[in-house]
Amino acid sequence: MDARTQFALTAADLVESDESVALVYAEISGQFFGDVERRHPDRVVNVGIREQLLVNVGAGMALSGMRPILHTFGSFLVERAFEQVKLGFGHQDVGGVLVGSGGSFDISSAGRTHQVPGDVALLDTLPGISIHAPGNALEVDAALRATVGGSGLHYVRVVGQANRETHPFRPGRFHVVRRGGGATVIAVGPVLDDVLAATAGRDVTVLYANTIRPFDAAGLRAVLSTPDVVLVEPWLAGTSARHVAEALQDRPHRLLALGVPRVEHRHYGQPEEHIAAHGLDAAGIARSLETFLSPAAA
């Protein structure tokens, strides 16, 4: 099952099983919500094509004591309605679970308007928000159940790219996928399979993060062997570089931060073509590692 369908199933199940849970959406993904909306019209609300309202309706529900799930494409949820996220949730200090689909390049054939490589960088300006990048459909299910059942403000990024292996939801702690004597590579969310393929012949440590905020500074420090750190993120390159710098401020280190470049990528086509163009497929990651880790570059 793809991650977005899984999100819809899990969200519907959470609405069914917990009377405090509401699901607010803005037309997008409505094809998944028909049954649960008919059964719970007071708690499953389509606001129409109104994303500012989407976010503040969710925040207003939270003010009344409910636990809202808010969903549309990440571009409209985070960027179009950012002040609503900042004030409706952040400043009011109420919690909810924002679920953005599409990510950096799922909707590649639709162009820039439907792509949101900057979502995590933007949300990262908000104090206290937790940011989750589940690596496949099962991780989406686990992240949604934990965050909706918990408290605080969360962003769950639901995308098409997926890893084969499933790792538990463990916010604030990276998973150690592989231990080695060389560089430390942090794979964030659905890039793990390509990172593992790219590092297959290298003596490196691979960490996996399906929650990237909070950032596991202690986990990074605990495994660091050499000063070389590589971040591989499925959104804007360098988004988590600040956290690496803070985690290692007393340790000499150097960082290679891979991700989506800031320059607008004016191509349509398939997500795989965008992943390759950004150097985020296994071959691209391997090339970057070779340059970064070769003795000449040191």
Next chain:
Amino acid sequence: MSRTEHLMSLMTGDEKHSAAATSTLDVIRVLYERVLKVSPESAGDPARDRFYLSKGHGPMAYYAVLAEQGFFPEEWFADWGSYDSPLGYHPDRNLVPGVEIGSGSLGHGLPLAVGTALGLRAQGLASRVVVLVGDAELDEGSNHEAIELAPALSLDALTVVVIDNGSSSYTVPGRIERRFATEGWHAVTVDGRDHDVLEKALTHREFGRPNVVVATVEGKY
């Protein structure tokens, strides 16, 4: 001078207030004295009525009424706006007892109120949600998303009160009431200084649809 105006003077330092500072005064007084079921004792009750001050600037009248109702002591007024005071030039729900939303950026209160009305209905609570906006605040497009949705979802727990002092740059006489009515709201325009008329308008409820009270007050300038 009324007790409330005396409290306001502690903040403004004036015995006479500008029209802008008092444009909301009568509406807020009538709401807390005669309409809303909320008090310091019921401030944590999920079933209390809610008042959302969306037009967060010029909050002295709001603070004065809350203090008079006993939500916080009037000693707080002496150093309002200072570093350690909970009372700022825009109210913060996390600092001031009785304040339901932090506001200041325009166009957020009404959309939040729509969500709260939906949340209360989903929980089977019959509480009202009254949100105060300014006429110029309706310039913000975010309000119009809410104005369309609230009647479509039959949100009869929701009341909007628009303080109309003609401060929008491109105002058209009568437009506010007509716009709400076009979208399906019960809409009236009343004298924003007449307490009995305000009480009647703000107490009025319509089954199955939200209502708006346009409270006209003297111009700002």
